[in-house]
Amino acid sequence: xxxxxxxxxxxxxxxxxxxxxxxxxxxxxxxxxxxxxxxxxxxxxxxxxxxxxxxxxxxxxxxxxxxxxxxxxxxxxxxxxxxxxxxxxxxxxxxxxxxxxxxxxxxxxxxxxxxxxxxxxxxxxxxxxxxxxxxxxxxxxxxxxxxxxxxxxxxxxxxxxxxxxxxxxxxxxxxxxxxxxxxxxxxxxxxxxxxxxxxxxxxxxxxxxxxxxxxxxxxxxxxxxxxxxxxxxxxxxxxxxxxxxxxxxxxxxxxxxxxxxxxxxxxxxxxxxxxxxxxxxxxxxxxxxxxxxxxxxxxxxxxxxxxxxxxxxxxxxxxxxxxxxxxxx
Amino acid sequence: xxxxxxxxxxxxxxxxxxxxxxxxxxxxxxxxxxxxxxxxxxxxxxxxxxxxxxxxxxxxxxxxxxxxxxxxxxxxxxxxxxxxxxxxxxxxxxxxxxxxxxxxxxxxxxxxxxxxxxxxxxxxxxxxxxxxxxxxxxxxxxxxxxxxxxxxxxxxxxxxxxxxxxxxxxxxxxxxxxxxxxxxxxxxxxxxxxxxxxxxxxxxxxxxxxxxxxxxxxxxxxxxxxxxxxxxxxxxxxxxxxxxxxxxxxxxxxxxxxxxxxxxxxxxxxxxxxxxxxxxxxxxxxxxxxxxxxxxxxxxxxxxxxxxxxxxxxxxxxxxxx
Amino acid sequence: xxxxxxxxxxxxxxxxxxxxxxxxxxxxxxxxxxxxxxxxxxxxxxxxxxxxxxxxxxxxxxxxxxxxxxxxxxxxxxxxxxxxxxxxxxxxxxxxxxxxxxxxxxxxxxxxxxxxxxxxxxxxxxxxxxxxxxxxxxxxxxxxxxxxxxxxxxxxxxxxxxxxxxxxxxxxxxxxxxxxxxxxxxxxxxxxxxxxxxxxxxxxxxxxxxxxxxxxxxxxxxxxxxxxxxxxxxxxxxxxxxxxxxxxxxxxxxxxxxxxxxxxxxxxxxxxxxxxxxxxxxxxxxxxxxxx
Ligand SMILES: Nc1ncnc2c1ncn2[C@@H]1O[C@H](COP(=O)(O)OP(=O)(O)OP(=O)(O)O)[C@@H](O)[C@H]1O
Ligand SMILES: [Mg+2]
Numbered sequence: 001x002x003x004x005x006x007x008x009x010x011x012x013x014x015x016x017x018x019x020x021x022x023x024x025x026x027x028x029x030x031x032x033x034x035x036x037x038x039x040x041x042x043x044x045x046x047x048x049x050x051x052x053x054x055x056x057x058x059x060x061x062x063x064x065x066x067x068x069x070x071x072x073x074x075x076x077x078x079x080x081x082x083x084x085x086x087x088x089x090x091x092x093x094x095x096x097x098x099x100x101x102x103x104x105x106x107x108x109x110x111x112x113x114x115x116x117x118x119x120x121x122x123x124x125x126x127x128x129x130x131x132x133x134x135x136x137x138x139x140x141x142x143x144x145x146x147x148x149x150x151x152x153x154x155x156x157x158x159x160x161x162x163x164x165x166x167x168x169x170x171x172x173x174x175x176x177x178x179x180x181x182x183x184x185x186x187x188x189x190x191x192x193x194x195x196x197x198x199x200x201x202x203x204x205x206x207x208x209x210x211x212x213x214x215x216x217x218x219x220x221x222x223x224x225x226x227x228x229x230x231x232x233x234x235x236x237x238x239x240x241x242x243x244x245x246x247x248x249x250x251x252x253x254x255x256x257x258x259x260x261x262x263x264x265x266x267x268x269x270x271x272x273x274x275x276x277x278x279x280x281x282x283x284x285x286x287x288x289x290x291x292x293x294x295x296x297x298x299x300x301x302x303x304x305x306x307x308x309x310x311x312x313x314x315x316x317x318x319x320x321x322x323x324x325x326x327x328x329x
Numbered sequence: 330x331x332x333x334x335x336x337x338x339x340x341x342x343x344x345x346x347x348x349x350x351x352x353x354x355x356x357x358x359x360x361x362x363x364x365x366x367x368x369x370x371x372x373x374x375x376x377x378x379x380x381x382x383x384x385x386x387x388x389x390x391x392x393x394x395x396x397x398x399x400x401x402x403x404x405x406x407x408x409x410x411x412x413x414x415x416x417x418x419x420x421x422x423x424x425x426x427x428x429x430x431x432x433x434x435x436x437x438x439x440x441x442x443x444x445x446x447x448x449x450x451x452x453x454x455x456x457x458x459x460x461x462x463x464x465x466x467x468x469x470x471x472x473x474x475x476x477x478x479x480x481x482x483x484x485x486x487x488x489x490x491x492x493x494x495x496x497x498x499x500x501x502x503x504x505x506x507x508x509x510x511x512x513x514x515x516x517x518x519x520x521x522x523x524x525x526x527x528x529x530x531x532x533x534x535x536x537x538x539x540x541x542x543x544x545x546x547x548x549x550x551x552x553x554x555x556x557x558x559x560x561x562x563x564x565x566x567x568x569x570x571x572x573x574x575x576x577x578x579x580x581x582x583x584x585x586x587x588x589x590x591x592x593x594x595x596x597x598x599x600x601x602x603x604x605x606x607x608x609x610x611x612x613x614x615x616x617x618x619x620x621x622x623x624x625x626x627x628x629x630x631x632x633x634x635x636x637x638x639x640x641x642x643x644x645x646x647x648x649x650x651x
Numbered sequence: 652x653x654x655x656x657x658x659x660x661x662x663x664x665x666x667x668x669x670x671x672x673x674x675x676x677x678x679x680x681x682x683x684x685x686x687x688x689x690x691x692x693x694x695x696x697x698x699x700x701x702x703x704x705x706x707x708x709x710x711x712x713x714x715x716x717x718x719x720x721x722x723x724x725x726x727x728x729x730x731x732x733x734x735x736x737x738x739x740x741x742x743x744x745x746x747x748x749x750x751x752x753x754x755x756x757x758x759x760x761x762x763x764x765x766x767x768x769x770x771x772x773x774x775x776x777x778x779x780x781x782x783x784x785x786x787x788x789x790x791x792x793x794x795x796x797x798x799x800x801x802x803x804x805x806x807x808x809x810x811x812x813x814x815x816x817x818x819x820x821x822x823x824x825x826x827x828x829x830x831x832x833x834x835x836x837x838x839x840x841x842x843x844x845x846x847x848x849x850x851x852x853x854x855x856x857x858x859x860x861x862x863x864x865x866x867x868x869x870x871x872x873x874x875x876x877x878x879x880x881x882x883x884x885x886x887x888x889x890x891x892x893x894x895x896x897x898x899x900x901x902x903x904x905x906x907x908x909x910x911x912x913x914x915x916x917x918x919x920x921x922x923x924x925x926x927x928x929x930x931x932x933x934x935x936x937x938x939x940x941x942x943x
Contacts, residue, residue, distance in 0.1 A: 056555055080560075087557035095555075100548040105570050105646060115556045149646040165556075348779055356791065465674070468929060472867065472922035474874045477893065477914045483902050484910065539932075581782045582814070589786025593875055597897070607787070608879055611794045619794060626787045634782050 001072045003172055003205050004030040009066035011048050020283040022048040024229040035199050035206040037216030040226035046209045050175045054091045055083055089119050092166040094176035101162060102150040108161050109146040115168040135164040156187030173205040180215050195219050213258050225255045228279045228290040235316030249322040250312050253295050342635050349627045354399050357620045409617035418621045429602030433591050436525035444530040448537025453564050455542050470531035475590040479524040479597035493519050496599045521598040525590050536576055544572040574645055580637035584630045665856050668934040678926025685920045689737035714908055721908035724899035732892055733912050739888035743804045744870040750808025751865050755815025756858050763823025764846055781813040789872055793881040800883045807872045815861050822854050860931035867924040874917050889913035
């Protein structure tokens with residue numbers, strides 16, 4: 001049984017200008033101990049996908065199709081109370097702690113303690129407190145700082161505190177949504193290092209969401225590239241990165257554009273050459289390939305017929321008409 | 330740097346109080362149309378009486394001297410002499426202050442409790458029928474002048490169904506101090522306090538609701554949901570304290586409003602407090618009483634505002650340690 | 652494309668959104684109804700002269716065919732007073748609001764745009780007036796300076812601006828940064844031009860939302876003043892009617908028509924504007940918008 005199994009997931013937002021499909025036909029399997037990176041431009045539906053897993057979607061969102069199974073249980077069948085029990089114990093979140101994800105009027109240790117209290121009412125206060133100190137130590141925060149308020153921490157420290165909090169109830173899966181955004185380079189580095197170590201040492205499953213491909217490749221062993229609500233490419237990190245100079249058809253043109261934005265993956269990010277314009281408006285029906293408008297290789301066929309996700313090799317799928325062409329020849 | 334904060338804060342309080350007293354002097358002693366001039370010029374007084382008046386109000390001094398005398402008097406609690414009661418204003422104010430405190434204090438306590446609760450109910454079910462009902466009811470109540478609400482309550486409770494006393498603070502002929510006396514005052518308090526609560530809780534619940542709705546979309550609320558915190562606990566433990574912060578800053582506005590309401594309500598219910606005193610002072614042009622009452626109201630607002638600043642520091646750690 | 656274009660482009664939508672919002676629509680309809688009654692009513696029902704009751708039989712009479720809303724303690728027709736009184740309430744409300752908004756928005760704009768010492772000084776003054784209890788201050792001023800409707804309007808207007816100034820200032824402060832970027836772009840644009848062309852249009856909806864709320868407040872303040880006997884004795888407003896009704900013992904004698912008629916007038920007029928203001932607040936606040 002897989003830890004997480006998402007099948008044909010569709011998520012709609014009701015908006016004033018109509019229904020917006022933020023996630024379309026997404027399937028994804030995460031095994032225990034896997035680290036999967038979800039990458040894509042702003043607005044492509046990464047956060048929506050992540051929030052859907054413990055059903056934390058905004059009130060105007062609906063799951064319009066598909067299923068999400070955690071440890072074999074379909075979360076659609078759970079009521080609010082059961083969901084609350086599952087949250088943080090099975091799936092926890094690392095939000096962008098550098099921003100506003102921590103309650104500004106509660107002390108850090110209290111916020112971590114709260115998670116333990118809710119899910120393990122039988123644990124004594126002393127034990128829980130000891131755990132908080134241990135967790136903070138794990139992310140490099142001294143016990144003397146535990147009783148601080150969020151504003152007394154730097155952005156990087158807040159993010160590390162967020163990570164400590166995410167680990168409080170030993171979840172099987174941690175979802176990190178933009179864990180390094182808005183941090184300085186050194187803090188980013190620390191956080192990535194931390195995520196990597198934790199995964200290795202504690203064997204937690206990880207889904208890391210980012211628009212920063214370089215960050216993802218440092219932590220994850222599988223990459224999911226999203227574009228305008230759909231998965232356009234998925235494969236092992238090595239597979240996807242290995243194709244960067246390969247022929248069209250073994251790598252999605254959008255992934256290539258993302259890769260080109262990071263010449264050596266650690267260097268400064270430059271604007272993706274040849275990638276201009278914006279993703280399509282998700283509130284309107286889209287005909288053909290979603291990327292066609294911005295693709296240098298697009299043909300009339302691309303603009304008319306939406307491509308399917310096809311395997312170009314074992315464990316490596318690409319949603320592109322040219323991918324089909326290569327396999328046929 | 331904690332000390333310097335309090336020094337600055339107290340200095341600012343003192344400056345505001347000083348400005349208020351000066352403003353009062355400006356209103357009542359300097360601006361054209363001020364009561365002293367009106368009186369001195371009016372034909373009701375013969376030359377001797379006018380001279381007495383001029384002496385009484387120190388009009389024979391220069392404006393600057395008058396100002397210094399005024400400051401000095403005010404500082405020593407000498408608030409002048411009532412034209413009507415022929416007593417020092419402080420004597421006239423005596424019991425009125427306590428009565429108003431009783432009314433406004435009771436009303437405020439209930440307003441906060443009811444207002445917060447209604448605001449939470451409306452915000453937790455934002456955009457539902459309950460929410461719309463609370464909002465529309467609140468807006469309607471807010472749109473009623475305090476005195477009109479009071480008149481309707483008198484009509485309903487006093488005229489149609491004789492259940493509660495509609496006037497004054499106590500029935501005559503009861504020995505003071507006993508339990509019966511206290512209960513009697515409580516019964517008299519019901520309608521005026523209810524009037525103030527209806528009007529102010531309406532506004533309070535609207536503000537709480539809006540602030541809470543804004544807070545409930547904050548990132549840390551999502552974090553709490555992700556942690557598996559129950560809906561109730563999210564609202565009460567995580568969101569409410571943050572949502573109340575902007576409301577605490579609006580304390581001065583609230584106190585100003587409730588005092589304005591007290592004037593109307595005390596008039597309608599003949600509640601012998603500062604409000605009724607102001608009403609009578611206006612009617613009889615008893616300017617010293619009016620002047621002192623306004624000064625006391627203004628100081629009350631400023632002092633509560635100061636207290637709310639202190640409360641804010643307790644509620645918001647971000648302010649506390651900067 | 653100017654940096655501020657996106658905001659300006661949203662403006663026509665405000666009216667549409669207001670009409671779509673249930674509260675906003677109720678407010679607009681109520682406002683039109685009130686304005687119709689108050690402005691057109693007296694033309695439809697022209698009353699020749701104030702007919703005083705000649706006998707005690709016409710005093711404090713309940714509604715009848717001759718007097719739709721009954722009579723006053725002097726035997727006057729309540730309906731007539733009601734129609735004419737609304738004008739006074741509205742007149743004072745609008746006059747006072749214009750003063751308060753011009754002052755408040757003006758100070759807010761200057762304070763927010765220039766920032767620095769001008770801001771510090773102006774906000775210090777604003778804060779001082781903000782903590783003065785408004786209605787008591789209005790009562791004192793009216794008692795000192797007189798109670799004609801012009802003076803009442805001035806008094807209410809001159810005491811109702813601080814909140815507007817605060818609100819507009821903070822909005823302008825947040826627009827300022829972007830406006831200064833613009834200034835660098837279109838080199839040479841004067842402060843005045845930036846303020847008039849770019850800042851003012853962006854705060855206009857906010858000013859409007861505030862205006863409606865100040866208007867409700869001003870109408871309530873006028874009513875309270877008149878009720879406390881500080882109304883214009885010649886120009887009988889709804890508040891004055893309630894003052895007379897109260898003093899004539901309308902409550903103990905059960906003359907509900909004399910109380911409910913002017914009272915309902917005030918409530919509906921104030922409610923119309925506060926519904927609009929409340930709805931505008933939601934429409935203009937993107938957070939609450941997406942929540943709908
Ligand atoms: N509550 C909401 N109501 C309506 N539309 C929404 C809502 N939340 C997100 N969207 C829309 O859904 C789409 C996907 O949003 P999502 O936040 O999942 O993107 P993302 O990939 O996480 O982007 P980012 O990198 O900016 O965080 C976007 O077009 C966004 O505008
Ligand atoms: Mg996101």
